[in-house]
Amino acid sequence: MSLFDYRRAVRLQEALSRRVLEEAASFPGLDPSRVRLVAGVDAAYGGGVQAGCAVLVDYASSTQLAYTCHVREPPIPYVPGLLAFREAPVYIKALRKLPENPDIILVDGHGLTHPRALGIATHIGLVLGKPTIGVAKNPLYGEEKTVNGRRLITAHGVTAGEILEPVKGVKLYVSIGYLIRLEDAVTVVKHLMKPGLKLPLPLHLADKYSKNTARQGYIASKKK
DNA sequence: GCGACAG
């Protein structure tokens, strides 16, 4: 990606974040009994290709209903802060192949806990106009503060994230993506976390499927 | 100038 495109992408994020941060104060509360389908998206790489997968899970029973993958060449290299421009397109392609539309989407990465409040979870939420939650394995941006035993992350004047511990010694950074409140995002993620799994079920499965799919591409490109 | 930097 050229320097010019980099600056253009950053300016786009800055422009969109103004709107998102205004809306954030009035993101709607969630009625857990109305949540039926949750999707998780993740990507893996191999043999020069990018494999993005989406997994559809029934929220109440935590059971897998379907999964889809889309394989393509990575559009741009990885640039910290601009992950969405590398991975959002393949996620959206995979999500459109699902047999049903999810009520909420879990994204592997950050949402508002991003330098310009426009992490990949927020980006995807804006594009699809749906509630999204960021779930990352590493911190990116924001100030951590412990309140009543909860490790909260403040970013851009918003309590935007919380650190969970799915497994002893492992941290998970949950953040507001779009159209959802932090309390609800945390409730949803906790509900989908299972004993022994480092990631909530939809992301655990998406990670597995994307790695398997990417490995096929790697093997294919290798045996020549 | 130096270090940091989701996946």
Place this chain on the structure above:
DNA sequence: ATCTTGTCGC
């Protein structure tokens, strides 16, 4: 994220 075998252990 990926490059990478076997090996230790429940």
